[in-house]
Amino acid sequence: MSYSTVVVMGVSAVGKSTVARELAQRLGVPFAEADDFHSEANIAKMSAGIPLTDADRTPWLAAIGGWLREREAEGSGGVVTCSALKRTYRDVLREAAPGVFFLHLTGSRELLQERIAARQGHFMPPGLLRSQLETLEPLGADEFGTAMDVGAAPAELVGEALERLSRA
Template identity: 45%
Template sequence: MGDDGHEIIERPLVLVLMGVSGCGKTTVAEILTDRLGWAYEEGDTLHPKANVEKMASGHPLDDADRAPWLEKVADWIESRQDAGENGVITCSALKRAYREVLNRRGSGVEFVYLAGDKALIANRLASRKGHFMPTGLLDSQFDALQEPDADEPAVRVDITPAPRVIAQNILDKLGLDDPAERNAP
């Protein structure tokens, strides 16, 4: 009960880890979901096969390519909300218009923008194995990137520290309680 005697109803929260390819979305999302115990979806798995093939061949996606993918990501977000569950999903969400699709209900979504220097990210991409996104498309990702504005439900987190530190910074910025900390002796 709140101070006014009314029951406090917590709404589900879905975190969308966003940023250019190679910024650490998957790594940080996995750490967060391990710590929070929330549902997780790797947004890249929702891409249509044609999108994956296009990127793998070195061609950037356009808005028409991204539209069905963004709808699938938005559907996953809403499925968590409808189930009353928290969740974490990765999605580049490079443009404001894409983020508006993902947050089409207007609440219950927090974008976590993993921000970093292009040289650092290029270095990470060059050392990554087995991913369909070639390093050559990084420039197109930065060209498309529209950093979240102050009126969007988003926090900016620097990707320079180690992934566990980044995850902790996210928890701190969002005021999220880590169950592992609660249960520590």
């Protein structure tokens, strides 16, 4: 395949972690969860329902970019989750790892609201979904990646993602 690293992106509750974990397993590459790169201050803000600013996200994106750069440098490849809501955020990740492929998971507002309301044990409150949807800039035609609707079961999504990656 012509990629070495993959960012599974999208707003909260699209299933980034589920899809990314299985994709990494099927590809036999390392997996990382972007939430693990957040500072305690960022987690506290989000837990309180306060959207992060670009300044809050800068060190977080740099850390994720560093992880991607290391995976590309060692040639292992890797899959990481990251909301990557804005093109400028994706540009930071691309600068760190030029070969990164973005797998943008999408879904209807109604589906995402159902999923986020049913989720337990996550710091992201349902109220921040609106903010994320308003911030989201879908992949541009010139960005290396693809968008997929999350209406299918995770195993089907991963199968389709593998097909799209092989064609990339």
